[in-house]
Amino acid sequence: MEKNLNISQSNSKLEALIKVIGDPITHEPLEISPSYEHFISKEIFYPIHNNIPIMLVQESQILKMYGKRHLEAWKIVQSIGEESYLFDGMEGNFSTENWLPAKDISKIICQYIHKDDSVLDVGCGLLEKPAYIVDAFAKTKFFGVDPMLGIKERAFPFVQAYGDFLPFRSNIFEMILYVSSLDHLIKPIQSLREAYKILKPNGYVVIEETIRSVDKRYLQWFLKQQIFGVARYNKFHNHAFTFNSLINVIERAGFKNLQVYRTCEANEMCIVAQKI
Numbered sequence: 463m464e465k466n467l468n469i470s471q472s473n474s475k476l477e478a479l480i481k482v483i484g485d486p487i488t489h490e491p492l493e494i495s496p497s498y499e500h501f502i503s504k505e506i507f508y509p510i511h512n513n514i515p516i517m518l519v520q521e522s523q524i525l526k527m528y529g530k531r532h533l534e535a536w537k538i539v540q541s542i543g544e545e546s547y548l549f550d551g552m553e554g555n556f557s558t559e560n561w562l563p564a565k566d567i568s569k570i571i572c573q574y575i576h577k578d579d580s581v582l583d584v585g586c587g588l589l590e591k592p593a594y595i596v597d598a599f600a601k602t603k604f605f606g607v608d609p610m611l612g613i614k615e616r617a618f619p620f621v622q623a624y625g626d627f628l629p630f631r632s633n634i635f636e637m638i639l640y641v642s643s644l645d646h647l648i649k650p651i652q653s654l655r656e657a658y659k660i661l662k663p664n665g666y667v668v669i670e671e672t673i674r675s676v677d678k679r680y681l682q683w684f685l686k687q688q689i690f691g692v693a694r695y696n697k698f699h700n701h702a703f704t705f706n707s708l709i710n711v712i713e714r715a716g717f718k719n720l721q722v723y724r725t726c727e728a729n730e731m732c733i734v735a736q737k738i
Contacts, residue, residue: 469611470512475619479515482580482605484631486519486623489659491631508629514611515621517629524626528648531692535700536626536648563725563732564593567641567670570723570732571598574666578603579636584625584657585643588612594641594670605635626653630660637661641670645701654715661737667717670725670732674702708733 476498484491485503492501492508501508501515509516525533571594575581579602586592586606595604604618607629611622623629625640626648638657644650657667674680674695680702686693695702703711708731712720717735725732 468512469514469613469615471514471615471620473513475616476510476513476515478603478619479605479621482630482634483515483517483621484629484634484660486517486627486629487523489628489630489632489656515623515629517621517623517627518609519624519627524648527652529691531690532648535692535694538694561593563670563727563730564596566723566725567594567668567732568597570734571595571637571639571668572601574668574734575602575637577601580605580634581637581639582607582628582630582635582660583639583641584628584653585640585646586616586618586620590614591617592641594639602637626656628653628656628660632659633662634660635662635665637666637668639668641668642672644669644671645695645699645703647700650701651711651715654712654717658716658737663737665737666734667712667737668732668734669708669712670730671703671708673705673708673729673731676704680704705731 480494483501492503494501498510500510501517521533524536575598581598581602581604583592583595583604583606586608588608588610589612591599599617605621606616606618607621607623607625609622609624621629625643625646638661644653647653654667661667683693683695683702694700709720712733712735716737718738719736721734723732723734
């Protein structure tokens with residue numbers, strides 16, 4: 463999967479991450495080796511490659527938490543993840559500047575941030591900077607996490623990790639973003655519950671998703687999910703959301719004060735919710 467093992471980041475970005483990084487399972491603070499070669503979590507060592515923490519949990523941990531079927535579906539999506547970012551014409555933002563809803567999302571984010579807030583982007587993409595953070599970037603302490611190393615150095619402190627296992631400490635961020643990423647995860651509600659833990663009280667989660675119609679394709683996927691417990695909606699997505707199902711999963715994760723925003727594309731919706 464990885465083609466760009468020479469991707470690196472600066473010492474200052476690693477230093478910023480040391481202050482917030484935590485165990486991807488428990489969110490407890492981690493020790494770092496004296497030579498900055500790895501983070502230490504009990505008997506598990508997470509390597510640091512070119513100043514990038516590689517916080518990828520083991521398949522055995524995924525199997526233990528989610529079961530075999532979820533693991534297999536997750537592995538398929540991860541194996542084609544880079545293609546899903548780069549394939550022209552597919553749904554989603556792919557971090558590209560020409561994705562029209564990005565400007566709308568950027569404005570929404572700016573309504574809820576304050577100067578020097580810490581913001582985490584779950585699924586930050588392959589490029590230097592996602593288009594939807596352009597307006598907010600200079601005002602915040604921005605961090606990104608993605609399972610792929612990317613194609614160039616990020617403009618912010620970056621951790622290679624899965625969105626289902628967020629490697630940060632509890633109560634550390636003022637805002638967490640899921641921009642077209644929640645439908646790629648093993649179990650979206652579980653990731654949102656982890657986000658809830660690492661948000662500070664009164665912090666915000668911002669979720670942008672493609673809203674699906676309750677058509678034949680959706681109903682077939684939904685039925686398979688009910689029967690087998692897991693099913694892939696299409697080549698690149700494990701999940702699909704209607705408006706009601708997206709609201710439901712956000713509320714079940716514990717978030718309150720939901721605010722709904724439409725973007726310039728009718729099927730692309732942004733929801734802001736709060737940890738109370």
